[in-house]
Amino acid sequence: MLKFGLQIKTMTILSLVFFALGIVYELIDFNSNGMIPFSGLYMGIAGTYIYSVAITPTVSSLVQTSGLNRKLQTYVPVLFAGVSGAFTFTVFAGLRLFVGRARLLAADPAADTTVIYVNILCTAVLLAFLCLYYSFSYRYYVAATIVLCVILFPLLFLFIRMDWGISQQICAYVAGIIEKHGTVFVCVLSYAVLALGYILGYLANCALFRKPMSTLAFRAALRQAESK
Numbered sequence: 001m002l003k004f005g006l007q008i009k010t011m012t013i014l015s016l017v018f019f020a021l022g023i024v025y026e027l028i029d030f031n032s033n034g035m036i037p038f039s040g041l042y043m044g045i046a047g048t049y050i051y052s053v054a055i056t057p058t059v060s061s062l063v064q065t066s067g068l069n070r071k072l073q074t075y076v077p078v079l080f081a082g083v084s085g086a087f088t089f090t091v092f093a094g095l096r097l098f099v100g101r102a103r104l105l106a107a108d109p110a111a112d113t114t115v116i117y118v119n120i121l122c123t124a125v126l127l128a129f130l131c132l133y134y135s136f137s138y139r140y141y142v143a144a145t146i147v148l149c150v151i152l153f154p155l156l157f158l159f160i161r162m163d164w165g166i167s168q169q170i171c172a173y174v175a176g177i178i179e180k181h182g183t184v185f186v187c188v189l190s191y192a193v194l195a196l197g198y199i200l201g202y203l204a205n206c207a208l209f210r211k212p213m214s215t216l217a218f219r220a221a222l223r224q225a226e227s228k
Contacts, residue, residue, distance in 0.1 A: 008053055015049035018042045019088055026095045036156060039095070040123035043088040044130050047081050051134045054080035059213060074205035081134065082198040085127055089194055093120050093187065114175045117186040121174060124190035126156075128197020135204035141214035 022042035054077040057063055063072055096116050104111050129152060136144040177186055 011049040011053045015046045015053075015084070018046040018049070019091075022046070022088070022092065023095070026092070027099065036122045036126055037096075037119055040092055040119070040126065041156070043092050044123075044127050046088055047085045047127065047130065048134070050084040051077050051081040051131075055134075055138055070209060074202060074209055077134070078131070078198050078202040078205065081131055081201070082195075085131065085194065085198070086191075089124065089127060089191075092123060093190070096120055097187075112175075114171055114178060117178060117183060118171050118174050121186060121190045121193070122170075124193040124197075126152075128193050128200075131197040131201040132204060135201045135208065137214070139208045139211045139214055141216040 019042070022039040025042060026037070026039035055073070058069065058073045063069055066072070096119050100119075101113055101116050104113060104116065133144055133148050133152075136147075174186065177189070
């Protein structure tokens with residue numbers, strides 16, 4: 001059914017481009033001062049295009065009349081985003097744990113590596129939030145985008161800084177978790193947060209299944225579907 005989607009090749013290429021940008025940024029300009037590094041943001045944007053690859057075919061009349069319509073609108077997009085998100089997050093976490101940690105300790109052997117695990121956990125929260133946004137944006141594009149701007153952007157601004165009180169409190173909280181449960185637990189917790197985001201996204205898709213698609217989100221796809 002992917003052939004009924006909107007600009008599948010373009011979306012795939014854009015996803016790969018942002019994924020590559022995330023890796024390049026991580027390797028060239030590692031920055032341990034922010035709670036969410038820009039490399040994590042780039043990889044999160046990559047998942048946006050993967051979700052679009054899976055959801056746009058559902059506006060086709062052939063898909064709409066198919067017995068698999070519900071599954072294609074609820075489960076498949078989350079599956080696409082979940083697989084790609086887990087992969088990109090694993091690459092990001094690996095770079096943070098090995099390359100980033102090595103650079104941090106090379107610059108200062110006495111440096112506190114807690115920030116590395118804060119980076120990983122906060123990036124997982126970001127990706128989970130984005131997945132939930134996907135589910136609402138294709139039904140309520142304007143409202144979901146407003147919520148995204150009102151909630152996410154201030155959080156990103158906060159997470160990019162480490163010298164604010166709340167940022168330091170989050171670091172102290174993560175440090176407490178590490179002291180009590182170890183670093184592996186923080187990594188597992190990050191994957192659990194990521195999985196929760198995709199589960200909530202799937203549940204949101206199921207709850208919104210009968211709601212009409214947003215014409216703004218699917219304007220180009222709807223025009224393309226008319227010729228299918």
